[in-house]
Amino acid sequence: MVPSRHFPVLPRQSIWEQIPMNDGIAIIGFGYSGFARATRSKSYKELMFEAASNAYSDADIDVRKDVGSFVCCEEDLWEGTSIADEYVPDQIGAALRPTCTVTNDGLGGLATAFMQIRSGLADVVVVEAHSKLSDVSSKDDVARFAYDPVFARDLASDPLMLAGLEMNRFLHESGNDREACADVASLNMANGLSNERASYGGRSTPAEVLSSETLAFPLTALETSRPADACLVFVISSDRLAKASKNQPVWIRGIGWASSTPWIQSMDMAHAAYARLSSAVAYRMAGLAEPKADLYEVDDTFAYKELQHLEAIGVCGEGTSGKMIRKGCFSPDGDIPVNVSGGSLGVGHLVEASGLHRAMEACIQLRGQAGRMQIKGARSAIVQAWRGLPTSSGAVAVLEAE
Amino acid sequence: MSRMARSRYDGVEITSKELKAQKYKIFPFTARFNYDWSTGEAVGRFLAELKEGRIIGRRCSRCGRILVPPRMFCEEDFRPTDEWIYVKDHGTIKTYSVSYLNADASRAEKPTVVAVIALDGASEGMGFLHLLEEVAPGKVEIGMRVKARWKPKAQRRGAITDIASFVPEVS
Amino acid sequence: MRRRVAVIGAGMTLFRRRLLETGKELSFEASRAALDSAGVELKDVDSVVMGTAPEAFDGVHMKGEYLLDGAGGVGRPYTRVYVGGGTGVFIPIAAYWHVASGLSDVCLAVGEEKMSSVYPHPQGAFNSIFDQQLERPLGVNLVWIFALEMRRYMHKYGIKEEEIAEVAVKNKGNALAHPCAQLAAKITVEDVMKSEPMVWPVKRLDISPPSDGAAAIVVASEEVAKKLTPSPVWIDGVGWNIDSTYWTDRELAYPLYLEKAAKMAYKMAGISNPRKEIDVAEAYDPFDYKELHHLEGLQLAGKGEAARMTAEGITQRNGELPVNPSGGLLGVGNPIAAAGMMKICELFWQLRGEAGKRQVKKDARTGVAQAWGDLMQFSSVVVMRSS
Numbered sequence: 001m002v003p004s005r006h007f008p009v010l011p012r013q014s015i016w017e018q019i020p021m022n023d024g025i026a027i028i029g030f031g032y033s034g035f036a037r038a039t040r041s042k043s044y045k046e047l048m049f050e051a052a053s054n055a056y057s058d059a060d061i062d063v064r065k066d067v068g069s070f071v072c073c074e075e076d077l078w079e080g081t082s083i084a085d086e087y088v089p090d091q092i093g094a095a096l097r098p099t100c101t102v103t104n105d106g107l108g109g110l111a112t113a114f115m116q117i118r119s120g121l122a123d124v125v126v127v128e129a130h131s132k133l134s135d136v137s138s139k140d141d142v143a144r145f146a147y148d149p150v151f152a153r154d155l156a157s158d159p160l161m162l163a164g165l166e167m168n169r170f171l172h173e174s175g176n177d178r179e180a181c182a183d184v185a186s187l188n189m190a191n192g193l194s195n196e197r198a199s200y201g202g203r204s205t206p207a208e209v210l211s212s213e214t215l216a217f218p219l220t221a222l223e224t225s226r227p228a229d230a231c232l233v234f235v236i237s238s239d240r241l242a243k244a245s246k247n248q249p250v251w252i253r254g255i256g257w258a259s260s261t262p263w264i265q266s267m268d269m270a271h272a273a274y275a276r277l278s279s280a281v282a283y284r285m286a287g288l289a290e291p292k293a294d295l296y297e298v299d300d301t302f303a304y305k306e307l308q309h310l311e312a313i314g315v316c317g318e319g320t321s322g323k324m325i326r327k328g329c330f331s332p333d334g335d336i337p338v339n340v341s342g343g344s345l346g347v348g349h350l351v352e353a354s355g356l357h358r359a360m361e362a363c364i365q366l367r368g369q370a371g372r373m374q375i376k377g378a379r380s381a382i383v384q385a386w387r388g389l390p391t392s393s394g395a396v397a398v399l400e401a402e
Numbered sequence: 403m404s405r406m407a408r409s410r411y412d413g414v415e416i417t418s419k420e421l422k423a424q425k426y427k428i429f430p431f432t433a434r435f436n437y438d439w440s441t442g443e444a445v446g447r448f449l450a451e452l453k454e455g456r457i458i459g460r461r462c463s464r465c466g467r468i469l470v471p472p473r474m475f476c477e478e479d480f481r482p483t484d485e486w487i488y489v490k491d492h493g494t495i496k497t498y499s500v501s502y503l504n505a506d507a508s509r510a511e512k513p514t515v516v517a518v519i520a521l522d523g524a525s526e527g528m529g530f531l532h533l534l535e536e537v538a539p540g541k542v543e544i545g546m547r548v549k550a551r552w553k554p555k556a557q558r559r560g561a562i563t564d565i566a567s568f569v570p571e572v573s
Numbered sequence: 574m575r576r577r578v579a580v581i582g583a584g585m586t587l588f589r590r591r592l593l594e595t596g597k598e599l600s601f602e603a604s605r606a607a608l609d610s611a612g613v614e615l616k617d618v619d620s621v622v623m624g625t626a627p628e629a630f631d632g633v634h635m636k637g638e639y640l641l642d643g644a645g646g647v648g649r650p651y652t653r654v655y656v657g658g659g660t661g662v663f664i665p666i667a668a669y670w671h672v673a674s675g676l677s678d679v680c681l682a683v684g685e686e687k688m689s690s691v692y693p694h695p696q697g698a699f700n701s702i703f704d705q706q707l708e709r710p711l712g713v714n715l716v717w718i719f720a721l722e723m724r725r726y727m728h729k730y731g732i733k734e735e736e737i738a739e740v741a742v743k744n745k746g747n748a749l750a751h752p753c754a755q756l757a758a759k760i761t762v763e764d765v766m767k768s769e770p771m772v773w774p775v776k777r778l779d780i781s782p783p784s785d786g787a788a789a790i791v792v793a794s795e796e797v798a799k800k801l802t803p804s805p806v807w808i809d810g811v812g813w814n815i816d817s818t819y820w821t822d823r824e825l826a827y828p829l830y831l832e833k834a835a836k837m838a839y840k841m842a843g844i845s846n847p848r849k850e851i852d853v854a855e856a857y858d859p860f861d862y863k864e865l866h867h868l869e870g871l872q873l874a875g876k877g878e879a880a881r882m883t884a885e886g887i888t889q890r891n892g893e894l895p896v897n898p899s900g901g902l903l904g905v906g907n908p909i910a911a912a913g914m915m916k917i918c919e920l921f922w923q924l925r926g927e928a929g930k931r932q933v934k935k936d937a938r939t940g941v942a943q944a945w946g947d948l949m950q951f952s953s954v955v956v957m958r959s960s
Contacts, residue, residue, distance in 0.1 A: 043442025049475040077634045080437035082701040083657040086947040090477035099815040101652045118674035137436035145634035259651040265935040391638045412602035500773040507696035518821045544728045551654030573948030
């Protein structure tokens with residue numbers, strides 16, 4: 001049991017309202033572009049235009065008439081531009097429209113859209129996020145810059161050092177072992193081979209993973225996701241339009257997001273408290289007595305994070321995730337299909353677009369459009385995102401097809 | 403519990419005198435980030451044309467606008483733009499200002515005149531920001547006719563600075 | 574399903590060119606003051622919204638994450654919203670939807686800015702807001718482009734620098750009654766005209782300073798608000814809008830995006846004649862001409878008419894439509910996200926009759942606050958009403 005001082009009072013009753021079926025909020029369309037190690041022939045604006053065009057075509061809407069609000073998820077330093085929201089509107093149809101940026105993962109953007117619709121501020125909201133990491137030549141310098149300038153930055157000459165510390169502590173407290181982490185990496189990269197969007201699909205055995213270069217002990221290179229470019233655009237609507245949509249709407253049954261402390265010196269490195277808190281909110285909202293779904297897309301920025309997150313959101317008991325992956329429970333044909341998409345390890349890391357990407361992979365499954373990745377009869381999904389080092393922030397969404 | 407605005411407000415001021423006297427510890431850090439932004443289709447072509455001494459725009463056939471700077475999408479109709487159209491390298495000043503500041507806010511020795519120039523051949527009001535030279539700051543007017551002063555071909559690199567500045571168009 | 578939402582408490586720090594406190598500490602001080610004002614503790618808060626402008630100032634990537642413990646975000650839903658200079662009045666809009674959606678009963682909303690961290694001057698950090706290929710290579714300076722807008726506005730409507738300077742005189746004068754003010758002063762139009770040109774037509778006294786500071790409010794659902802205070806201030810209308818990135822292609826003399834944001838807020842608040850129905854306005858004034866520009870966008874003055882309104886004394890504190898009784902950014906200071914929040918705090922105090930020496934003469938029941946940001950591109954508008 002984790003000491004309660006880390007988790008002050010959970011949000012009060014207001015958040016526990018279950019959303020009745022006739023008051024639902026749904027994903028009625030989505031589109032993407034990129035999904036490559038680098039997309040040098042297109043500017044980020046052109047990538048956004050392509051993804052947005054695909055999304056509006058998929059949702060069958062006229063963006064200039066039907067959309068009430070636009071939410072973009074981005075961080076200045078990944079763009080290389082201050083006040084990056086200046087550069088979003090034209091290419092997503094948002095010129096002279098209500099538009100804002102949240103500096104949050106894409107699931108946080110979905111939560112924002114959710115709240116805007118429930119508040120009656122808009123009927124249809126567009127959420128966009130992208131990664132154009134191929135434009136960022138000094139990724140390590142940017143990553144290092146996220147550390148506390150006085151107390152931590154000097155220690156982070158390798159910005160991955162915190163991942164090593166966390167992984168070590170997590171394995172120590174949970175009783176999972178390094179081999180389990182290697183299993184995650186091996187499985188997710190193999191899953192990536194079935195996903196046309198994956199840039200890093202491949203066959204590496206767990207032994208090969210463990211013997212790959214050590215980056216920040218005990219974290220190895222093949223356990224660390226690598227950068228990719230992509231843009232994702234979602235169209236979210238209230239149930240009124242969702243019912244009329246030509247697509248199978250994917251309902252956002254529950255959504256939660258939370259942060260723990262940003263102080264790396266006192267953060268609970270073994271337990272992803274942000275994931276536990278945000279899942280509690282999402283499950284309660286969705287009326288889930290237990291975290292059961294047909295598939296799970298959880299953050300695997302580093303292989304150990306997948307195990308840590310699965311335990312934190314209650315899909316596995318503490319210390320059991322390693323045994324379960326060894327038994328094949330998380331495989332596409334297992335009882336608990338995890339990261340069938342290939343995750344970040346298989347597809348590539350997409351910074352703020354990561355959560356939105358996983359939500360999209362889940363939506364593709366729930367629409368029955370996942371081809372050779374299809375989990376038969378998939379009706380519900382749990383999607384979880386993390387904002388990455390050095391944060392303790394993340395979000396969880398519960399998605400369901402009708 | 404008092405509902406009134408507080409009579410005391412938090413905040414410990416550091417005066418510039420105290421700053422110079424180093425009364426408080428300062429923790430310096432210099433950041434340098436490198437980016438290599440893909441210019442993509444629109445800006446890529448625009449810059450390539452600048453190198454050739456030409457300014458190019460894009461036309462949307464639905465609204466009919468000729469857009470400069472060029473982009474592959476029309477933001478009003480939300481559709482792809484349709485064709486490349488060359489525009490002129492002369493035009494009219496929409497607005498201007500005269501800067502007496504360097505980038506670090508220190509005082510500049512001589513003023514810099516900057517202007518937004520609407521280019522002939524583009525749709526009304528379409529243009530870009532550039533420097534204005536060979537005219538006294540007090541003589542600049544909105545509506546003035548100006549033309550680009552290009553760098554010699556050998557010095558052009560495919561950048562906005564291939565145009566050294568705009569100068570008055572003497573008729 | 575929309576619930577009524579009210580501001581039940583407000584607090585802020587001093588605004589100064591340089592404050593000793595870190596960004597976390599500034600966030601804490603403002604949050605603590607707001608919680609005290611509302612009579613609630615952090616444990617009563619369901620969610621937190623933070624607003625703070627570019628990372629380039631604080632010198633930390635993902636600075637929303639860095640600041641969150643100071644803003645009460647540990648162990649709860651926390652989100653940073655970011656729309657450049659418009660952030661300060663967008664924060665309460667985000668807080669509004671946290672509560673109106675039913676996902677929170679109580680939301681703490683904080684605006685923080687620490688511009689003094691940048692050496693030698695925050696000005697330099699602004700270069701990175703410009704287009705990577707088409708503008709940065711020109712060595713473009715932030716004040717250049719606002720001066721371009723000011724010149725265009727003056728040209729289109731025949732407004733003179735002297736008329737614009739009246740706003741600086743008014744606001745810096747109003748700020749003398751604000752306990753947190755950085756640049757309160759009794760000045761004259763002549764002082765403004767004689768101050769050195771920075772980027773003509775912008776002169777030193779036309780412009781607000783860079784600042785450190787923070788301001789916060791506590792926002793609650795109707796049910797909770799009525800339990801905690803006899804005078805909640807309702808957020809009755811919210812609106813926001815962004816224009817095309819390609820600002821050189823736009824007509825800068827009139828902020829169309831602000832008109833749309835204002836109409837969105839007025840419609841929600843049931844206001845059909847803003848000039849008559851708004852009692853007090855806090856319009857974003859990082860430059861004196863902006864107050865005029867924004868009054869027109871806010872539909873509180875006809876196009877090109879705001880200068881005349883000012884000359885006639887209508888916008889004075891004891892006037893028919895007081896504008897920026899706080900002293901605005903020109904007088905109180907401009908720690909970007911906190912400055913907009915300062916305006917929200919001001920409306921909160923004005924509409925409850927708690928603004929002390931700054932209290933407007935007329936009986937103020939409905940107020941509008943507005944902020945502006947990005948490449949002369951974005952506006953956020955909030956309409957507040959007393960009970």
